[in-house]
Amino acid sequence: MKKNLAFAQSGGPTSVINASCYGIIKEALKYGIKIYGAKFGIEGILNDNLAEVTNISENDLNLLRYSPSAAFGSCRHKLKDEDFEKICSILDKHNIGYFIYIGGNDSMDTAHRLSEHMKKTCRDIKVIGVPKTIDNDLVNTHFCPGYGSAAKYIASSVREMALDAEVYAKDIVTIVEVMGRDSGFLAASSALARDNVVNSPHLIYFPEMSFDEKEFLDDVKTVFKDNHGKVFIVASEGLKNKNGNYIYLKEQKADAFGNIQMGGVGSYMKQLVAENISKRVKVVELSILQRCAAHIASLADNEAAVMVGKEAVDKLMKGICDVMISIEKTDSIFSAGAVPLSEVANRTKFFPDQWIDKTNRWVTRDALDYMLPLIQGEVKVPFIEGLPKYIRFI
Amino acid sequence: MKKNLAFAQSGGPTSVINASCYGIIKEALKYGIKIYGAKFGIEGILNDNLAEVTNISENDLNLLRYSPSAAFGSCRHKLKDEDFEKICSILDKHNIGYFIYIGGNDSMDTAHRLSEHMKKTCRDIKVIGVPKTIDNDLVNTHFCPGYGSAAKYIASSVREMALDAEVYAKDIVTIVEVMGRDSGFLAASSALARDNVVNSPHLIYFPEMSFDEKEFLDDVKTVFKDNHGKVFIVASEGLKNKNGNYIYLKEQKADAFGNIQMGGVGSYMKQLVAENISKRVKVVELSILQRCAAHIASLADNEAAVMVGKEAVDKLMKGICDVMISIEKTDSIFSAGAVPLSEVANRTKFFPDQWIDKTNRWVTRDALDYMLPLIQGEVKVPFIEGLPKYIRFI
Incomplete structure (x- = not known):
């Protein structure tokens, strides 16, 4: 049988x-x-x-x-x-x-x-x-x-939000928090948003690099000055300081595998920017949207x-x-x-060190060449009465 | 000339x-x-x-x-x-x-x-x-x-997030905060997400109705009990208490550095739920995504x-x-x-009182019939190299 x-x-x-x-x-x-x-x-x-x-x-x-x-x-x-x-x-x-x-x-x-x-x-x-x-x-x-779909969502949304964020002739620091506890692939994908129209994000922070408050503020100050007060930052939820501790924890409780629920990096960065550079700071957490925007x-x-x-x-x-x-x-x-x-x-696979452009808080050409093929093509989600139609068996 | x-x-x-x-x-x-x-x-x-x-x-x-x-x-x-x-x-x-x-x-x-x-x-x-x-x-x-596009985005995203939120056989209270300072049309649009597969959102809170903590907790407790610990809430950023004050101001007090701006209703509700019903609460603020997801x-x-x-x-x-x-x-x-x-x-046009189903924290059929035609059809955004291509003149 x-x-x-x-x-x-x-x-x-x-x-x-x-x-x-x-x-x-x-x-x-x-x-x-x-x-x-x-x-x-x-x-x-x-x-x-x-x-x-x-x-x-x-x-x-x-x-x-x-x-x-x-x-x-x-x-x-x-x-x-x-x-x-x-x-x-x-x-x-x-x-x-x-x-x-x-x-x-x-x-x-x-x-x-x-x-x-x-x-x-x-x-x-x-x-x-x-x-x-x-x-x-x-x-x-x-x-x-x-990953390819999350990357496509993040890059598309960052491109759209960057256009929105720069709409006024005023200073604005936008911080987008993405998932990726230990691995910076999701944060890196935001780099795909940049083209000949949108020059955001300006700064990307990876969990693979230790986070330093002074360096961060220096980075933001430089872009703030060079780009007429407009700064667009993408940060991984899993940023750690030089001691290897997460820089901000919202929930301390670990799951059955010892994983900690992340989140809060954006608010933490907002406070740093508000206290030192500009009060006009907006935080957007992509939260579960980045894994479910089918x-x-x-x-x-x-x-x-x-x-x-x-x-x-x-x-x-x-x-x-x-x-x-x-x-x-x-x-x-x-x-x-x-x-x-x-x-x-x-x-765990980490985002390769040689793909991080540490000076510019950016990614290398090799990283872009790796990511680009993964976001190609659009799916034909069926729309019924104006909305995507889905199914489940639970 | x-x-x-x-x-x-x-x-x-x-x-x-x-x-x-x-x-x-x-x-x-x-x-x-x-x-x-x-x-x-x-x-x-x-x-x-x-x-x-x-x-x-x-x-x-x-x-x-x-x-x-x-x-x-x-x-x-x-x-x-x-x-x-x-x-x-x-x-x-x-x-x-x-x-x-x-x-x-x-x-x-x-x-x-x-x-x-x-x-x-x-x-x-x-x-x-x-x-x-x-x-x-x-x-x-x-x-x-x-409005039609924001409504389409909100309804689509709520449908996607509702599927994501109910993925585990565990309690989860999800709170989605939408814009609409005085007018509940955006919050109402989330009702379109419900179909024969997704029964979320369960509760919608409009700025046109005064917000009461006890009523809210009673609402959530009822759904929590009837729906096996899964509750999906959509709330307008502009909720006010019976004295006409924004309810987020309470949260604002605890925030040492923030400017007075909208947002925070979700966190405020999260605290209420966490203290009284369940610690498993997730807040998603749709923020500027709802107005720029072209x-x-x-x-x-x-x-x-x-x-x-x-x-x-x-x-x-x-x-x-x-x-x-x-x-x-x-x-x-x-x-x-x-x-x-x-x-x-x-x-200011308000969401019509007669379109709010106060008993069920929901909208009436008339409201759905009004909103549905506004979200019909999908735009042909040009995609280049896997991403939507946009333009600006500033």
Whole structure:
């Protein structure tokens, strides 16, 4: 009897995580097996809370591809020892022999531990990981699906806000706070906003560089003077001082993986500027908008998300497991590969030091050349009655 | 000798204020006159700081139509007595006999006072007003260009954020703060987000209704209980208590360095919820994003903005002045009309009391029927290298 397939989504959602589910379902349908989406990540397996999508309509499948958030729900669940056998029993109950976990580095750890358990207990259940994160901080892959769309949103919004901010013949310091706890890829993407019309942002602050108040104020003063009182700053939520401490924390409480909820860098910078340079300071936190604005997702990113989903199914059917599907780039073509989960789990890719232009608080040409292909193309989100139409299964 | 034409943009920008300039230029070009855009609103006239756009290319004109912010700059300048003659001398210098002011109710006051001055001093300079505001608070017009696009952005973003917010099987109270100091049209537009998939927002708070802490907490507790700990709230920045004071002032007191400006309602509500219901509260301020996200502007709104710009030129050429171009709706067709500036200046349209469903903190069917036509259709913003391409003349 053919084994069935289940997938689950984990961690913070992105604008294209559902496109990977679309890819998985599309591909798995070819094998004539039952397909299940676990609700709320691995907790959906633990609680036997599955949505069977074998008979999903073409229309719903298309809606799924372009819907933001995790359409089957997500979790931040760290597996306990007693969870493993429980998971196996639920998978056995539904004759599931293939399990795909879509997530970031914490989730790749979960997938790896699960895979190890299957080997150790000689279970015929194959586990594979599919990358997903707006932070782009997974190692051993050219990029992570989710990042391209977040980058496109950030660059587009920064361009629009920069035009808005400079509308009056008055001083204005605008500070935009973006996500990226440890990794500066999201902050870097704002550099794409600059063109022959918009010269913002003027200053970008990366979590990879220690933050110094005096240097910051000197930077802002210089732009303020050179650019007629108009300064546009983009800062990562994860800025740290030279001692390695976050410069501002809104919430101290850590999640199950020890991650701290970030936010507050913008307000902190506002206070510095207001006290030392100008009272006209505006802070915009892009918050969850940057990971859910699916109406302006990147087509290249969406296609890559579909590709890694499809590839995960193909690899499983070939008997390959305990790997994360990776993205490789040859010339200007993205293709799918595979890397051992053990080499990805719990590791963090940082924005390369050599891509930071430290003097100008900017990025190098190499960084721009890396990011540009990831934001190309616009998705065809269906609009009904003037609004983007989405779907979910929870 | 034919008289030339000048226009200026005033007040806070919108996603379609430049579409009105597009309409003005397109129409004025038919008359073989010179066309000037004043830089930074009426200050551009006072300072003789004009951009001549008579020879604008088709490509630039198309970019202008879809660009956010005020492409010629804006101001919040209240005319002083000594300004009037200065303005006349600059207009005379360039042989300008037609002046169009695009703005909100303050700007319509400026246009009216200017027009009165021209009549009083027997000048052959005709002044006309063109409506613009995301707040939709100008009287005597079916709606204001700018509102439709802000409404479309708010509804789309609320729908996307609602999906994102409910992704975990955990409690979460999300509070989205929107603009609209005195008028609840922007807050109301979030109601459009609700469909057969998304049941958010659950509660909408209008500036037209006095805010009471106890009532608010009761509302939130009820939804929290009925909806498994998931609550999505939209609040206007301009909420007032029963004494008519802005409720954010309480928050403002705790803020040692800030200027008095709008914003803070979300943080204030967060504190209330965190202290009384749940610590898991997220606040998103849509800030300037809601007035500059031109990439998701409403086509109906953009077309109306073009229409009022064109109509302003036609009215002027027919000798009509001292009016604001209005929008009228017959069946499902929007057309342009004209109303005396004196009847528009400094007045505020509120969100109609009978459109508020007070029991459910929601809007009535009539309100939805009013808003829906304003968000229809998607604009064709040109994308270059993955990003929306915009233009400006300052």
